Amino acid sequence: MKRNEFLTALGISASTVVFAPYLVSCSKGSSLSDSGSNGTPSATVDFTLDLSMPANSALNTNGSSMISNGVIVAKTSTGMYIAVASKCTHQGYTLAYDNGTSEFHCASHGSNFSTTGLVVNGPASTALKVYKTQLTGTNLRVYS
Numbered sequence: 001m002k003r004n005e006f007l008t009a010l011g012i013s014a015s016t017v018v019f020a021p022y023l024v025s026c027s028k029g030s031s032l033s034d035s036g037s038n039g040t041p042s043a044t045v046d047f048t049l050d051l052s053m054p055a056n057s058a059l060n061t062n063g064s065s066m067i068s069n070g071v072i073v074a075k076t077s078t079g080m081y082i083a084v085a086s087k088c089t090h091q092g093y094t095l096a097y098d099n100g101t102s103e104f105h106c107a108s109h110g111s112n113f114s115t116t117g118l119v120v121n122g123p124a125s126t127a128l129k130v131y132k133t134q135l136t137g138t139n140l141r142v143y144s
């Protein structure tokens with residue numbers, strides 16, 4: 001049986017076979033596009049990190065950060081808490097806080113974001129969603 005006959009018997013055209021991988025890539029690309037919603041946690045963010053718990057203890061040190069609930073929370077070198085969406089707005093890779101530059105860095109393609117979420121350099125072109133923080137005792141609330 002020839003390839004075309006085999007595919008016809010399965011009800012698949014040659015074009016479906018040729019384009020199927022691109023359709024999959026396209027759908028992945030659109031979900032990871034520079035739409036601004038990429039990597040952004042659900043519309044409402046409101047959670048509290050107990051900094052007395054070992055799991056959250058990193059945030060007791062200036063210059064450190066951690067990711068929780070789709071948000072990267074950092075404690076700057078001056079002891080200020082900042083929180084932004086943890087996924088890069090370019091293609092959704094997870095960001096890291098760089099205390100040396102006081103920026104959120106994407107290791108995938110090199111985008112950097114300021115502590116206010118603005119794009120410092122691309123390829124990302126959309127700012128990060130920024131969340132509010134409030135420290136009460138050892139409880140750090142992160143909310144929108």
Ligand code: FES
Nearest residue numbers: 088090091106109
């Ligand atoms: S995914 Fe972050 S720069 Fe491309």
